[in-house]
Amino acid sequence: MKSLFDRCDRNPILTPKDIPLPAEAVLNPGAAEQDGETVLLLRVEDTSGFSDIYVARSRNGVDDWRIEPEPLLRHGLPEWRYEQWGCEDARVTRLEEEKCWYITYTAYSQFGAAVGLARSCDLRSVERLGLIFSPNNKDACLFPRKFDGHWATLHRPDAGGGIENIWTASSPDLVHWGNPHCVLSEGPGPSWDNVKVGAGPPPILTDRGWLLLYHGVKMYAGQMAYRVGAALLDRDHPHRILARSQRCLFKATELYEQSGLVPNVVFPTGLLLRGEELWMYYGAADTVVCLATVRLRDLLDILES
Ligand code: BMA
DSSP: OOOSSEEOTTOSSBOGGGSSSOEEEEEEEEEEEETTEEEEEEEEEETTSOEEEEEEEESSSSSOOEEOSSOSBOTTOTTOGGGSSEEEEEEEEEEGGGTEEEEEEEEEETTEEEEEEEEESSSSSOEEEEEEEOSSEEEEEEOSSOBTTBEEEEEEEBOSTTOBOEEEEEESSSSSOEEEEEEEOOOSTTOTTOSEEEEOSOOEEETTEEEEEEEEEEEETTEEEEEEEEEEEOSSOTTSEEEEOSSOSBOOOSHHHHSSSSSSBEEEEEEEEETTEEEEEEEETTTEEEEEEEEHHHHHHHHHO
16 A cells, blocks of 8 residues: 655665764754755764754755754753753744744653753754743644634643643743643554654644644554654644544654664654645654655545545
8 A cells, every 4th residue: 555655765864873973863853944944953862872952954855964063952051950861852833923943842851851942043042941841741842823812832741650642731921831631642442542642743734723743652562663643633722633543644664663772663753844745854763864755635635534
């Protein structure tokens, strides 16, 4: 059967060898467009096991990446105690109203995994705004516009007892968050996403509502398989889910996805709409960065059926 997504024939498009320092892995990139170029916010795990966020730029979004020598978000700075062990898995959203990009990322420390927020107006320097969700919480991304005067985010609190669902929250100022709603829960019974779910890249507004790509996890022989599904959220009330794919839409089938530091992982964190096509940037096997494309209409058709 023809796959819904087309993998880039240059995959993996970035590997640890491309990074200007000894790196164990490069993975889970946030994606943005700036001055006609593609910008990826790469998670780079160094050879001690700690991660920072680096910026990579390319004219075509596929190759000839130029990687900044210094990280945009460096873990371990003395004044940021909640990220002493790592800055991981950045998602980036352009807020036109603020004329800036906002970056949500996993701030990892002895206190657990929390959600940090940072702002950048040039994707070269960054201003941290601090934590927006306390541990354990991951996989947060911002919607690009306000709803009734409030910003909105998706996030994935760990409810304990192995319950990990996707929630929304809203905020008047991007700093104080409240009004929680569960928007997408773990799949039932033996579903492909029955262990946990988490938001992927920031949602994209379509004529049917907000399109969300998310990762879902199921255990096979004691190992977690990370795969990708899609959902549609209401255009004006993003905590209302309109549709959800019943099956996973993208999974590890290639060697670079099935084999690596963590096998059988595809983990999308960047999504750009180019004409009729979505370009999905994802981490594969927690080791390399890859790209796959899909026609927006094909995804929406699946969600409608
Ligand atoms: C999640 C996160 C991701 C990682 C994924 C698969 O919990 O830690 O950074 O890619 O697991 O191992």
